[in-house]
Amino acid sequence: HERTFLMVKPDGVQRGIAGDVVSRLEERGLKLVGAKFMQISQDLAEQHYAEHEDKPFFEGLTDFITSGPVLAMVWEGQDAVAQGRRMMGATDPLDAAPGTIRGDYGLDLGRNVIHGSDTEEGSAEREIDLFFDDDELVDYERVDESWLYE
Numbered sequence: 001h002e003r004t005f006l007m008v009k010p011d012g013v014q015r016g017i018a019g020d021v022v023s024r025l026e027e028r029g030l031k032l033v034g035a036k037f038m039q040i041s042q043d044l045a046e047q048h049y050a051e052h053e054d055k056p057f058f059e060g061l062t063d064f065i066t067s068g069p070v071l072a073m074v075w076e077g078q079d080a081v082a083q084g085r086r087m088m089g090a091t092d093p094l095d096a097a098p099g100t101i102r103g104d105y106g107l108d109l110g111r112n113v114i115h116g117s118d119t120e121e122g123s124a125e126r127e128i129d130l131f132f133d134d135d136e137l138v139d140y141e142r143v144d145e146s147w148l149y150e
Protein backbone atom coordinates (compact mmCIF):
# COMPACT_ATOMS: atom_id res chain seq x y z
CA HIS A 1 0.00 0.00 0.00
CA GLU A 2 0.91 3.60 -0.52
CA ARG A 3 2.30 5.94 2.14
CA THR A 4 1.73 9.65 2.65
CA PHE A 5 3.12 12.35 4.91
CA LEU A 6 0.53 14.26 6.93
CA MET A 7 1.26 16.90 9.55
CA VAL A 8 -0.86 18.82 12.04
CA LYS A 9 0.46 22.36 11.72
CA PRO A 10 1.21 24.61 14.74
CA ASP A 11 -2.31 26.14 14.68
CA GLY A 12 -3.87 22.67 14.86
CA VAL A 13 -1.67 21.63 17.78
CA GLN A 14 -2.31 24.88 19.68
CA ARG A 15 -6.06 24.63 19.11
CA GLY A 16 -6.21 21.06 20.36
CA ILE A 17 -7.26 19.54 17.05
CA ALA A 18 -4.37 17.07 16.70
CA GLY A 19 -6.28 14.23 18.36
CA ASP A 20 -9.28 14.70 16.13
CA VAL A 21 -7.10 14.67 13.03
CA VAL A 22 -5.55 11.38 14.15
CA SER A 23 -9.00 9.94 14.91
CA ARG A 24 -10.40 10.84 11.51
CA LEU A 25 -7.51 9.20 9.70
CA GLU A 26 -7.67 6.09 11.91
CA GLU A 27 -11.41 5.74 11.46
CA ARG A 28 -11.09 6.07 7.71
CA GLY A 29 -8.92 2.97 7.81
CA LEU A 30 -5.53 4.48 7.16
CA LYS A 31 -2.74 2.95 9.23
CA LEU A 32 -0.34 5.08 11.28
CA VAL A 33 3.20 3.89 10.60
CA GLY A 34 5.20 6.81 12.01
CA ALA A 35 4.66 9.85 14.22
CA LYS A 36 6.82 12.57 15.68
CA PHE A 37 5.81 15.53 17.86
CA MET A 38 8.49 18.06 17.06
CA GLN A 39 9.62 21.61 16.51
CA ILE A 40 10.57 22.28 12.87
CA SER A 41 13.87 24.12 12.36
CA GLN A 42 14.21 27.00 9.91
CA ASP A 43 16.36 24.79 7.69
CA LEU A 44 13.83 21.95 7.61
CA ALA A 45 11.00 24.41 6.93
CA GLU A 46 12.83 25.83 3.92
CA GLN A 47 13.53 22.34 2.56
CA HIS A 48 9.97 21.15 3.16
CA TYR A 49 8.43 24.13 1.38
CA ALA A 50 11.22 24.53 -1.22
CA GLU A 51 8.66 24.44 -4.07
CA HIS A 52 7.28 27.75 -2.74
CA GLU A 53 10.60 29.58 -2.21
CA ASP A 54 9.90 32.18 -4.89
CA LYS A 55 6.33 32.91 -3.71
CA PRO A 56 5.55 36.12 -1.83
CA PHE A 57 4.08 34.11 1.07
CA PHE A 58 7.21 31.93 1.55
CA GLU A 59 8.66 33.83 4.52
CA GLY A 60 5.32 33.96 6.29
CA LEU A 61 4.83 30.26 5.62
CA THR A 62 8.22 29.20 7.04
CA ASP A 63 7.80 31.57 10.02
CA PHE A 64 4.42 30.01 10.75
CA ILE A 65 5.45 26.36 10.38
CA THR A 66 8.37 26.97 12.80
CA SER A 67 6.26 28.96 15.28
CA GLY A 68 5.30 26.02 17.49
CA PRO A 69 5.29 22.24 17.66
CA VAL A 70 3.78 20.09 14.90
CA LEU A 71 2.64 16.47 14.77
CA ALA A 72 4.41 14.89 11.79
CA MET A 73 3.01 11.55 10.67
CA VAL A 74 3.25 8.85 8.03
CA TRP A 75 0.00 7.06 7.13
CA GLU A 76 -0.37 3.99 4.93
CA GLY A 77 -3.28 2.61 2.97
CA GLN A 78 -4.92 2.24 -0.41
CA ASP A 79 -4.54 5.52 -2.30
CA ALA A 80 -3.22 7.10 0.91
CA VAL A 81 -1.97 10.28 -0.80
CA ALA A 82 -5.24 11.04 -2.57
CA GLN A 83 -7.36 10.01 0.43
CA GLY A 84 -5.28 12.29 2.64
CA ARG A 85 -5.77 15.22 0.28
CA ARG A 86 -9.53 14.62 0.10
CA MET A 87 -9.83 14.43 3.85
CA MET A 88 -7.83 17.68 4.26
CA GLY A 89 -9.99 19.62 1.83
CA ALA A 90 -9.02 22.52 -0.41
CA THR A 91 -5.97 24.64 0.49
CA ASP A 92 -8.13 27.71 1.22
CA PRO A 93 -10.59 26.80 4.01
CA LEU A 94 -13.17 29.00 2.28
CA ASP A 95 -13.21 26.49 -0.56
CA ALA A 96 -12.86 23.40 1.63
CA ALA A 97 -16.06 21.36 1.88
CA PRO A 98 -17.62 20.92 5.32
CA GLY A 99 -16.69 17.43 6.50
CA THR A 100 -13.07 17.95 5.50
CA ILE A 101 -10.49 18.88 8.14
CA ARG A 102 -9.91 22.36 6.74
CA GLY A 103 -13.61 22.76 6.00
CA ASP A 104 -14.52 21.93 9.60
CA TYR A 105 -11.73 23.77 11.41
CA GLY A 106 -10.19 26.48 9.25
CA LEU A 107 -11.04 30.01 8.16
CA ASP A 108 -7.77 31.47 6.89
CA LEU A 109 -5.57 30.32 3.96
CA GLY A 110 -2.42 30.78 6.03
CA ARG A 111 -3.79 28.88 9.06
CA ASN A 112 -5.24 25.75 7.51
CA VAL A 113 -4.52 23.20 10.28
CA ILE A 114 -2.97 20.37 8.27
CA HIS A 115 -0.33 19.65 5.67
CA GLY A 116 -0.43 16.68 3.37
CA SER A 117 1.73 15.44 0.53
CA ASP A 118 0.35 16.39 -2.86
CA THR A 119 -0.30 13.82 -5.58
CA GLU A 120 2.69 14.82 -7.68
CA GLU A 121 4.99 11.84 -8.34
CA GLY A 122 7.61 11.53 -5.60
CA SER A 123 6.22 14.21 -3.25
CA ALA A 124 5.22 11.83 -0.46
CA GLU A 125 8.50 9.88 -0.59
CA ARG A 126 10.49 13.13 -0.49
CA GLU A 127 8.61 14.44 2.55
CA ILE A 128 8.70 11.11 4.42
CA ASP A 129 12.48 10.97 3.90
CA LEU A 130 12.86 14.57 5.02
CA PHE A 131 11.09 14.00 8.35
CA PHE A 132 11.72 10.33 9.18
CA ASP A 133 14.57 7.84 9.25
CA ASP A 134 13.68 4.36 7.95
CA ASP A 135 13.92 2.86 11.45
CA GLU A 136 11.30 5.32 12.72
CA LEU A 137 8.63 3.77 10.49
CA VAL A 138 6.90 0.64 11.77
CA ASP A 139 5.69 -2.31 9.72
CA TYR A 140 2.68 -4.06 11.23
CA GLU A 141 -0.79 -5.27 10.38
CA ARG A 142 -3.94 -3.65 11.71
CA VAL A 143 -6.48 -6.24 12.88
CA ASP A 144 -9.20 -4.73 10.66
CA GLU A 145 -7.18 -4.84 7.44
CA SER A 146 -8.97 -7.92 6.13
CA TRP A 147 -12.26 -6.01 6.57
CA LEU A 148 -11.03 -2.83 4.96
CA TYR A 149 -9.84 -4.32 1.71
CA GLU A 150 -11.39 -6.65 -0.81
Ligand code: GTP
Pocket: 052, 057, 060, 061, 090, 091, 109, 110, 111, 112, 114, 115, 116, 117, 118
Ligand atom coordinates in the same frame (compact mmCIF):
# COMPACT_ATOMS: atom_id res chain seq x y z
P1 GTP B 1 0.20 22.17 2.22
O1 GTP B 1 -0.37 20.84 2.55
O2 GTP B 1 0.47 23.03 3.43
O3 GTP B 1 1.39 22.07 1.30
O4 GTP B 1 -0.97 22.91 1.46
P2 GTP B 1 -1.43 22.70 -0.03
O5 GTP B 1 -0.62 21.64 -0.69
O6 GTP B 1 -2.91 22.53 0.00
O7 GTP B 1 -1.09 24.11 -0.66
P3 GTP B 1 0.29 24.63 -1.28
O8 GTP B 1 1.35 23.58 -1.22
O9 GTP B 1 -0.02 25.26 -2.58
O10 GTP B 1 0.67 25.81 -0.26
C1 GTP B 1 1.34 25.53 0.95
C2 GTP B 1 0.75 26.40 2.03
O11 GTP B 1 1.06 27.75 1.77
C3 GTP B 1 -0.78 26.34 2.09
O12 GTP B 1 -1.23 25.33 2.98
C4 GTP B 1 -1.14 27.71 2.62
O13 GTP B 1 -1.14 27.75 4.04
C5 GTP B 1 -0.02 28.59 2.12
N1 GTP B 1 -0.42 29.33 0.93
C6 GTP B 1 -0.67 28.82 -0.31
N2 GTP B 1 -1.01 29.80 -1.17
C7 GTP B 1 -0.97 30.95 -0.45
C8 GTP B 1 -1.21 32.32 -0.77
O14 GTP B 1 -1.54 32.67 -1.89
N3 GTP B 1 -1.06 33.22 0.27
C9 GTP B 1 -0.70 32.84 1.51
N4 GTP B 1 -0.56 33.76 2.47
N5 GTP B 1 -0.46 31.58 1.84
C10 GTP B 1 -0.59 30.64 0.88
Ligand code: MG
Pocket: 116, 118
Ligand atom coordinates in the same frame (compact mmCIF):
# COMPACT_ATOMS: atom_id res chain seq x y z
MG1 MG C 1 1.46 21.58 -0.71
